[in-house]
Amino acid sequence: MRDSDFEACHLTVRLGAIAENFRTYQRLAGPAAVAGMIKADAYGMGADFVGPALAAAGCDTFFVARLEEAIALRRVLQDRGTRIFLLDGAPPDAVPALIAHHLTPVLNSLAEIAAWNAAAATARRSLDAAIHIDTGMNRLGLPGEELSTLAGEWKTRLKNINLVLLMSHLASGDEPNSKMNDQQLSRFRTALAMLPPAPASLAASGGSFLGKPYWFDLVRPGIGLFGGAPQEGGKSMKTVAVLTGRVLQLRRIDSGQSVGYAATFRAKRPTMIATVAPGYAAGIPRTLSNKGVAFAAGKRVPFVGRVSMDMIGMDFSDVTAKVGDTVELLGDHVTLEEVAALAGTNAYEILTGLKLPRHYTDAAS
Numbered sequence: 001m002r003d004s005d006f007e008a009c010h011l012t013v014r015l016g017a018i019a020e021n022f023r024t025y026q027r028l029a030g031p032a033a034v035a036g037m038i039k040a041d042a043y044g045m046g047a048d049f050v051g052p053a054l055a056a057a058g059c060d061t062f063f064v065a066r067l068e069e070a071i072a073l074r075r076v077l078q079d080r081g082t083r084i085f086l087l088d089g090a091p092p093d094a095v096p097a098l099i100a101h102h103l104t105p106v107l108n109s110l111a112e113i114a115a116w117n118a119a120a121a122t123a124r125r126s127l128d129a130a131i132h133i134d135t136g137m138n139r140l141g142l143p144g145e146e147l148s149t150l151a152g153e154w155k156t157r158l159k160n161i162n163l164v165l166l167m168s169h170l171a172s173g174d175e176p177n178s179k180m181n182d183q184q185l186s187r188f189r190t191a192l193a194m195l196p197p198a199p200a201s202l203a204a205s206g207g208s209f210l211g212k213p214y215w216f217d218l219v220r221p222g223i224g225l226f227g228g229a230p231q232e233g234g235k236s237m238k239t240v241a242v243l244t245g246r247v248l249q250l251r252r253i254d255s256g257q258s259v260g261y262a263a264t265f266r267a268k269r270p271t272m273i274a275t276v277a278p279g280y281a282a283g284i285p286r287t288l289s290n291k292g293v294a295f296a297a298g299k300r301v302p303f304v305g306r307v308s309m310d311m312i313g314m315d316f317s318d319v320t321a322k323v324g325d326t327v328e329l330l331g332d333h334v335t336l337e338e339v340a341a342l343a344g345t346n347a348y349e350i351l352t353g354l355k356l357p358r359h360y361t362d363a364a365s
Helices: 014-028 037-043 047-056 067-077 091-098 110-123 144-158 179-194 336-343 347-353
Strands: 007-012 059-062 083-086 105-106 128-131 162-165 240-253 271-275 293-295 299-305 312-315 326-330 357-359
Touching: 007 014, 014 240, 037 047, 037 347, 047 059, 067 083, 067 091, 091 105, 091 110, 091 144, 105 162, 105 312, 110 128, 110 144, 110 162, 128 271, 179 299, 179 357, 240 312, 271 299, 271 326, 326 336, 336 347
Parallel strands: 007 357, 059 083, 083 105, 105 128, 128 162
Antiparallel strands: 007 240, 240 271, 240 326, 271 312, 293 299, 293 326, 299 312
16 A cells, blocks of 8 residues: 555645646647746646646746746756746846756846846856836836836847846736726837837736737746636636545534534534544635535535634535545535635635645546
């Protein structure tokens, strides 16, 4: 028997589903290229496995947030021809590592542009870079006044920089009816006209579904690759993460008896209570207390009482089960978007919050 056979809870990552979701974006946005956004350890799914799976599916461009993520991904992928963009940019202390590991910074300010231009001059060669233009997110990226300065002086400021991408990011790409999408698109087009020609990228997971005007040369899906719904109310992609737990105990309680800390649930009838692993230590949000649902023995079953550190109470009155049976907490029957909605958060936080050993399969479903 394998050690995993004894796990009280089990997280399966379907690499085949990630590859199929990538191909869905290729079909959607072609001929635009599709990059893999795999920051936050591939949205909690494990960049060491997800990166190679996407590369095998034809992905040759990746985005990560942190320098340590970029270095680790380069070591895993090995192929120097694969482009790895670093969203954090090029702070002075990161410049040597960026050059040594053949990483491409996304420059977010005139100060970063100056530092990277100077590094290229010192290295006596042109260095690749992307430039991020803020079009309304007010997070990273060149604000309007810095964009204007760069537009008037780009021949000098970009003298030693090989500009491989101009990019921005939609604040409401997952909301197809948001007026801000059109506003940002217009601002991005204006910015592109002010700067030297280069490939452009605006759309991420949701923005890719806004239509051809948003695709430009490259789309950058993230949550869509990992099974989330790219747009509000829209259809989810193929399920990637499947989280199951085991029934640890079954007991029948009488009407009026409580379950869990603070007795937040009291039975209104004789009730079969299943105690199931895991709990919030594994990333099950405590906000699912008395709200969450699971899937067991072919039926949906509700959470009862508070989610504990390692256990959850569930009402099994309408199902036939035994100790040791498997319960799905996230997967094909209890979707990522549903769990997020019940927990009062988003799919990103659910996935990145899971703290369990991952088991990988090449299956798409």
